[in-house]
Every structure is written in C-alpha cells, then in structure tokens.
Amino acid sequence: MRLTDQEEAMLAGEFGEPRRRGLEQQIRVGRFFDAEDLVEIAQVHLMADTESLGEAGVAWLEELAAYPEEQRRVCVPTVTDPRGVDFDAYKRLGQQESWAALERRAIRAFTAMGLLMTDTCINYQTIFPPAFGEHVAFGDTGSTIYANSVCGARSNFEGGPSALAAALTGRTPRYGAHLDRRRKGTHRFVVADRPETLSDWGALGGVVGRAAGSYWTVPVLEGIEGSPTSDELKHFGAALASYGSVPLFHMIGVTPEAHDLGDVFDGPMPDPKTIGRADIDAFYEGFGLHEEGVDLVVFAAPQQSLVEMQQLAGLLKGRKISDRTTLIAATSPEIKSACDRLGLTQTIEEAGGIVLKGVCFYQMYAREIGEANGWKRLLSNSAKLVNIIAGYGYEPVLAPMDKCVDAACAGKMNR
Numbered sequence: 001m002r003l004t005d006q007e008e009a010m011l012a013g014e015f016g017e018p019r020r021r022g023l024e025q026q027i028r029v030g031r032f033f034d035a036e037d038l039v040e041i042a043q044v045h046l047m048a049d050t051e052s053l054g055e056a057g058v059a060w061l062e063e064l065a066a067y068p069e070e071q072r073r074v075c076v077p078t079v080t081d082p083r084g085v086d087f088d089a090y091k092r093l094g095q096q097e098s099w100a101a102l103e104r105r106a107i108r109a110f111t112a113m114g115l116l117m118t119d120t121c122i123n124y125q126t127i128f129p130p131a132f133g134e135h136v137a138f139g140d141t142g143s144t145i146y147a148n149s150v151c152g153a154r155s156n157f158e159g160g161p162s163a164l165a166a167a168l169t170g171r172t173p174r175y176g177a178h179l180d181r182r183r184k185g186t187h188r189f190v191v192a193d194r195p196e197t198l199s200d201w202g203a204l205g206g207v208v209g210r211a212a213g214s215y216w217t218v219p220v221l222e223g224i225e226g227s228p229t230s231d232e233l234k235h236f237g238a239a240l241a242s243y244g245s246v247p248l249f250h251m252i253g254v255t256p257e258a259h260d261l262g263d264v265f266d267g268p269m270p271d272p273k274t275i276g277r278a279d280i281d282a283f284y285e286g287f288g289l290h291e292e293g294v295d296l297v298v299f300a301a302p303q304q305s306l307v308e309m310q311q312l313a314g315l316l317k318g319r320k321i322s323d324r325t326t327l328i329a330a331t332s333p334e335i336k337s338a339c340d341r342l343g344l345t346q347t348i349e350e351a352g353g354i355v356l357k358g359v360c361f362y363q364m365y366a367r368e369i370g371e372a373n374g375w376k377r378l379l380s381n382s383a384k385l386v387n388i389i390a391g392y393g394y395e396p397v398l399a400p401m402d403k404c405v406d407a408a409c410a411g412k413m414n415r
Contacts, residue, residue: 001030001173002037010169016071018064022165029162030173038171039135039178044074045123046115046167047081047139048160049363050102057160058102061109073114074167079127080110081140082303082330082360083119089356094372099365115167119358120332121302124151125230127334132256135178137166141247142238142302142384148248150233152256154178157215157247176215177248183257185220185250185264187212192276194225197400198308201232202239202383203283207275209244220250220264222272227254231305238302239383287386287397290413293324296375296394297408299401300330300361301385308401309339309355313347315405321352322411326375330356353408361385367392379404379413 003011011027013020026038050058065072085095085103107117118127121140130136130153138144138155139162147153156176158166166172176182189208195201212219219240228236228251240246250258258264299312312329321327329348331339336357339345345355362385370376370393378394380386381404386396397413407413 001027001035007038007169007171016067018067018072019168021064022168025161025165026169026171026173030175033173033175035173035175037174038169039174040171041076041137041166042134043076043128043130043136044078044158044163044167045081045136045138045140045143046078046160046163048106048164049082049084050099050106051084051363051365052160053102053106055102058106058109061106061113065109065112072112075170076167077128078115078167079118079120079123080115081119081121081143082363083107083358084364086356086359089354092354093364094369095365096368113167118332118334120334121360122234122305122332125234125305126332135172137163137172139163141241142234144247145237145241145249146234148177149237149250149255150230154183155247182216182218183248184218184266186217186270187219188265188270188272189219189221190272190274191221191223192274193280195232195236195280197381198231198235199381199383199398199400200280201228202235202381203280203398204275205236205239206243206283206383206387207279208249209240209242209246211273212240212244212246215245215247217244217246218248218250218264219244219246220252220258220261222252222261224251224254231308234302234305235383239387242384242387283383284398289415290377290379290395290397290407291415293377293412294379294407295325295377296370296379297325297327297404298330298361298378298380298385299382299404300328300356300380301382301388303360304329304331304335306335306338309335309344309348310342311401312405313339313344315402316351316353317347319351319405319409321408324411325408326373327351327353327405327408328356328361329353330360333357362388362392366394370394379407
C-alpha cells in the first residue's frame with residue numbers, strides 16, 4: 001500500500017502508540033482487500049457493545065485509554081452505536097450487575113479517548129448525517145447502508161477495531177464502497193407494488209437481500225413512485241444489509257447517485273427481476289403467527305425515530321398491554337429526551353410498555369434476558385430484528401406496527 005509521509009510517520013510511532021497500532025491494523029486490512037492506499041475520512045460510527053467486546057475487549061480499550069491524552073484521543077468526530085445496558089432499566093429487565101459494571105468500564109475508556117457517547121444506530125437521523133461524497137468509517141450495517149445509499153457518502157462495513165483505528169488515524173483503507181467502480185449496479189429489480197408499512201419496506205429489503213446475497217453486489221430498484229420517507233428507507237436498508245450483507249443500493253429517481261439507469265450501470269444492463277405483493281406476503285408467511293400467545297413485542301433494530309415513537313404512542317393511547325406480554329421500544333438518548341418532553345414516554349409507559357434509551361435489543365444479552373424473563377415468542381415490525389433474533393433462542397414473527405400493538409394488548413396474534 002502507498003503511504004503518505006504523515007502515514008509513514010504515524011506507522012513509525014511519531015504520533016503515539018495507539019495511532020501506530022491503528023495504522024498497522026489498517027494496512028493489514030487494506031492488503032487483504034487489495035487497497036492501493038488510505039483515504040481520509042470525515043467521521044466514524046463505532047459499533048462496540050460489551051456483549052461483543054467481552055472482558056478482553058474492554059481491557060484492550062482501557063489499555064489504549066491509559067496513554068497520554070494527545071496520543072489516545074480520536075482525531076475525527078466519532079459517535080457510538082447502541083450500548084448493551086440502559087442503566088435506568090437494566091434491573092427491571094433482569095440484566096446482571098456484572099454486565100452493567102463492564103459497560104461502565106467501556107464507557108469510561110471511550111470517553112477518555114474523546115468519543116461522543118451518542119449510543120445510537122440512527123446517527124443519521126439524530127446526530128449529523130454524512131454529506132454527499134464524504135468518506136466515512138461506519139460500523140453498524142444499517143447506518144452504513146443508509147450513509148452509502150441515501151446520503152451518497154462512502155463507507156464499508158467497519159468492524160469495531162477497524163472503526164476505532166479509523167477514529168485514531170483519521171483514514172481508512174480505500175476499497176469496496178470507497179471506489180467508483182464498486183458503486184455500480186450489479187442486480188436489477190422492478191418493484192411492482194409500493195410497500196405500505198415500515199414492515200413492508202423491511203420485507204422488501206429482505207426479499208432483495210436474499211436475491212443479492214453478497215457484500216459485493218449493488219442492487220438497483222426501479223418502480224418506486226415518489227420519495228420514500230427516511231424511516232421507510234431506514235427499514236428497507238437495515239433489512240437489505242441484514243439478509244444480503246449488502247452495504248449499498250440504488251433506487252432510481254430516489255437516491256442521489258441514481259437519477260436514471262444509465263447512472264448506475266456500466267455496459268449491458270442485467271435482466272430485471274420483478275417483485276410484487278405476493279413476494280412480500282410470502283416473506284411474512286415464512287414467519288408464521290403467534291396465535292397461542294405473544295411473550296414479547298419489540299420495536300428496535302433500528303432504533304425508533306421520533307416519528308415512530310409518536311405513532312407507537314398514538315396506537316397505545318388509552319389501551320393496556322396484556323399481563324402476559326412485554327412491550328419494549330428502544331430509541332436514542334436524544335429522542336428519548338424529546339419523548340419525555342412531549343409526553344410520548346408517559347403514554348407508552350401508562351399502557352404498560354418499556355421505553356429504553358441508547359440500547360438495541362439484540363445487543364443487550366438477548367438470550368440471557370429471554371431466559372430470565374421466560375420470553376420466547378417474539379413479535380416485531382423490524383425485518384432486521386426477526387432475521388437476527390432467532391439465533392438467540394427466540395421464535396420471531398414479523399408484522400406491521402399496528403398489528404404488533406394489537407397483539408401486545410390481546411396477548412396473542414389474531415389470524
């Protein structure tokens with residue numbers, strides 16, 4: 001890999017050991033992906049929850065945080081993905097004190113390194129979105145695909161150590177979505193029926209993701225009339241990334257790099273695959289129903305926007321959640337504060353729901369808290385969550401938000 005004079009100095013340790021380690025790792029990553037050089041970045045979104053980090057990962061962070069301030073502090077704005085513990089609610093959920101203690105240690109280390117503890121996967125909706133053409137280093141798959149596709153910024157999926165290295169060095173290996181040629185379309189889909197609900201958009205993402213099925217594919221969608229909302233694109237992209245490992249899509253006439261098909265295809269275009277309502281319905285049917293009972297309803301993955309929280313509060317107003325069912329809604333700390341101020345938190349909690357801030361359900365020791373609370377049959381409007389959560393011992397079902405709320409209040413799903 002070609003290095004600038006500054007990067008050579010960084011690798012030689014002239015800017016301190018943390019930056020030397022970061023650049024050394026980035027060179028290894030870059031060589032693996034045949035990157036020719038590094039590209040300077042504008043910001044970092046770091047995914048490093050304590051369930052993934054474990055004791056060894058947190059100890060490594062503490063080691064880095066012990067260096068002198070000028071060596072350990074990140075050199076570009078760096079925000080954090082959801083954490084594993086909401087300190088105001090973890091006891092109620094049956095989370096262990098040891099998990100909270102590990103979380104506090106990680107937060108102290110990150111804070112010492114200058115990270116902004118935003119604790120959200122919807123940083124593009126709550127903090128500051130990247131600008132068109134900016135190179136960034138994002139870790140969460142949902143935030144990465146949104147940044148690439150909706151904002152027109154450039155990022156690969158960055159693992160926690162890679163994202164932290166980018167924060168320390170201010171650059172990342174130039175491969176994948178950072179390259180013009182890797183942003184060209186590879187698959188073509190015609191959407192015959194516009195999705196109606198957020199879960200429909202997630203289902204569409206799941207259908208496209210299963211058909212694409214590779215990090216190096218770039219799906220191109222035609223037929224979407226009118227611009228989808230931020231939440232619709234959020235659910236679509238999060239599901240697409242989850243089911244297909246895809247970091248970038250184009251939507252003709254919607255996303256900024258795709259005014260027409262000629263913008264996103266080089267040479268002959270692939271034959272299109274049509275996706276209709278029957279495909280979306282089949283996606284739902286693959287999860288079945290929970291007619292015998294619902295243990296848990298979760299609105300998370302991605303965290304809820306303020307608009308989604310308002311919709312949820314409206315659906316729950318004046319109603320009561322069944323004694324046999326727990327309802328959880330997770331959002332960012334900033335949106336939680338707004339919900340408190342606007343009375344949305346009160347409405348949801350008066351109905352019996354739990355509003356969590358700064359966490360996401362599958363990152364908070366989901367298997368262990370499921371066992372502690374007897375949760376197994378789970379319902380959500382997030383196609384991403386139902387794809388992930390089965391691996392934690394749950395039986396997930398996908399449904400629109402209003403049907404999820406109806407089931408939470410009835411304690412079961414109705415056919």
